[in-house]
Amino acid sequence: MSPRTRPAFVLSCLVAAVSGASPDAAARPTATVITSRDGTLYEDPMGQTANGAGPNFFVGSTNGLQRRRGLLFFDVAASVPSGSIIVSATLTLNMSRTVSGGQPVSLHPALRAWGEGASFAGGGGGGGAQALANDATWLHTFFPNSFWVNPGGDFVPGSSATTSVGAIGSYSWSGPLLNSDVSAWLANPATNFGWVLLGDESAKGTAKRFDTREHPTAANRPRLVITYRPPCPGDFNGDAVVDFTDLNIVLSGFGSVYNFANLNQVLSAFGSACPGV
Ligand SMILES: [Ca+2]
Structure with missing residues (x-):
């Protein structure tokens, strides 16, 4: 499993996006x-x-x-x-x-x-x-x-x-x-x-x-x-970021669709972009 992208990298991606450069090529395995x-x-x-x-x-x-x-x-x-x-x-x-x-x-x-x-x-x-x-x-x-x-x-x-x-x-x-x-x-x-x-x-x-x-x-x-x-544990809505939306999805379905392992996936990756995006 690839290490999660850290917030500092996310910030650099945002800067790159604003400046018109795409971070995709470098990040994709x-x-x-x-x-x-x-x-x-x-x-x-x-x-x-x-x-x-x-x-x-x-x-x-x-x-x-x-x-x-x-x-x-x-x-x-x-x-x-x-x-x-x-x-x-x-x-x-x-x-x-x-x-x-x-x-x-x-x-x-x-x-x-x-x-x-x-x-x-x-x-x-x-x-x-x-x-x-x-x-x-x-x-x-x-x-x-x-x-x-x-x-x-x-x-x-x-x-x-x-x-x-x-x-x-x-x-x-x-x-x-x-x-x-x-x-x-x-x-x-x-x-x-x-x-x-x-x-x-x-x-x-x-x-x-x-x-x-x-x-x-x-x-x-x-x-x-x-x-x-690569697969992105914790990204339950498929938008390539693990954030409050994913947390809400897990909490809304907790005990029926989702469990503690899913909650842990969100919390472990919270605030980070999926790898290779
Ligand atoms: Ca042959």
């Missing part, structure tokens, strides 16, 4: 989360292909019109305090090989859990390797005994965010729907199955290669930067 699982769904009617431990994943369509779909999982609940409000979230990926020009790459929440095994594709990784235990494949959520309902993965049809990916470099995805995904994953971690990444699958040769969490360069690994407001 952020979490940088690296994927804890990632990989590629390689189009393969036998479901034998994966690259769970490889340093790259692929999105789009090969020159032979075979589809590739990315898989990313971020353990949001392990990185952001429960009860926080998500202010913003940005996914950043490093794209490290391509033969195509600008292509849309979109994020879609996955609808069931999937795994990452020890398979490791040689060469550039584009052909994949024999799937091993717990790998996700075109057919499997966890190779060799658990399956997607739909070959190629089960995911929300609508995109949470789409970014055009052109030349080699760093790319980001953000926006209100992406924030909603992250908020839902924090509120109910059991619904967090990560994202499936789709490229342009209507034409051949659209594939893009991105770096995974296994990439030797740490800065190239998939990362989700989350800015949030």
Whole structure:
């Protein structure tokens, strides 16, 4: 739990507000989360292909019109305090090989859990390797005994965010729907199955290669930067300040809705602004 903002800081915030400067950026905590699982769904009617431990994943369509779909999982609940409000979230990926020009790459929440095994594709990784235990494949959520309902993965049809990916470099995805995904994953971690990444699958040769969490360069690994407001015990009306209004709410409902612990929350934080506001 972050220490409460002290009145002196509140005063400095008020001064900053009056002078036109926002105290928000400095006060808001952020979490940088690296994927804890990632990989590629390689189009393969036998479901034998994966690259769970490889340093790259692929999105789009090969020159032979075979589809590739990315898989990313971020353990949001392990990185952001429960009860926080998500202010913003940005996914950043490093794209490290391509033969195509600008292509849309979109994020879609996955609808069931999937795994990452020890398979490791040689060469550039584009052909994949024999799937091993717990790998996700075109057919499997966890190779060799658990399956997607739909070959190629089960995911929300609508995109949470789409970014055009052109030349080699760093790319980001953000926006209100992406924030909603992250908020839902924090509120109910059991619904967090990560994202499936789709490229342009209507034409051949659209594939893009991105770096995974296994990439030797740490800065190239998939990362989700989350800015949030931590929980604020004692702020019962949600106005980001603990004051007489909250005290009155607790006293009015004392013995029915609220108890001594709630009263103590108000008194402990009385007169202070919530952290990260
Ligand atoms: Ca991986």
